[in-house]
Amino acid sequence: MHILRVDSSTRSEDSISRKLADDVVAQHVGATITTRDLSNGIPHIDAGFSRATFTPPEARSDADKAALAVSDDIVAEVQAADLVVISMPVYNFSIPSTLKAWIDQLARVGVTFHYTENGPVGLLEGKRVIVVSASGGTPVGADYEFASPYLTHVLGFMGLTDVSFIGAAGEEGLVEAERSIQALAA
Template structure:
């Protein structure tokens, strides 16, 4: 039995293509893996604060020196990190906003990329600690960017996942969604076909 953690980051609820892909993924994954557990964290419904002094204090100060805000920030980071540590499969649903990921997803990443917890520094450089996990990234894009210099999603997320030790990363792009009906349908159908293979 595997544990799947899904991170939703689209600001849109209805008409969100990344959410459509997520729902299709869930139904297909459940059909193929009925014993698995799936947890969904929706960063639009429950946004994570951006990295601030309270979170840094919660991480870095001795226990007795932390104030109430720092303790709360640390507890939130611990909860988010524990979810990632417990997961076997991590699914990131990431629409492209201004050539990159939503700021809500970046804020979540800032909470879970933690020295000594999800990675560590060694004499030979940083080492990821989440070995053996798998990640699936579902993107929705108005244009066609895969493999181009304008794609700041996939290279960034590959680097971030690798940094914490997740090297088995599959990207499924729904592209051309705002380029007319033909491009929209083609991009969405291609993503749906890839989803079926992955699930």
């Protein structure tokens, strides 16, 4: 099994979402792990990125290739994974901006999804995603929590439809999240 771990907390020390991701990964003894730590920074898409994505691969200039280099790496990491573990704090009722930038780099027409006469079709099928989230008091699924519906939709759009959420809202939520993670091993 190959795991892609995506960490999006700005905190490396004392991050609850990272600790929960550690626990999820520990349930998969012997797995190989690739880690992408978004706190190290990730470029936002820009005009060069957009131009390059709409240029056929055989016609891309060196500048186009450079504009897509991070995206190409991110896409390859997800394509190679059997399991994607996303550690995510809930900031202001939603996902961190770095996680949004990662999604923007991943979502590429003709690469991770394509359009058909019947609508869009995701191209990243057959992978499981576990999102572990932590917040000071915004539980997964609350009317005012926008992270999980957004992630479910956008990941599903790219074919990642097997998405589970384990959330820790406050101290009492941490205990329940740890129980949920232990249940993964059962």
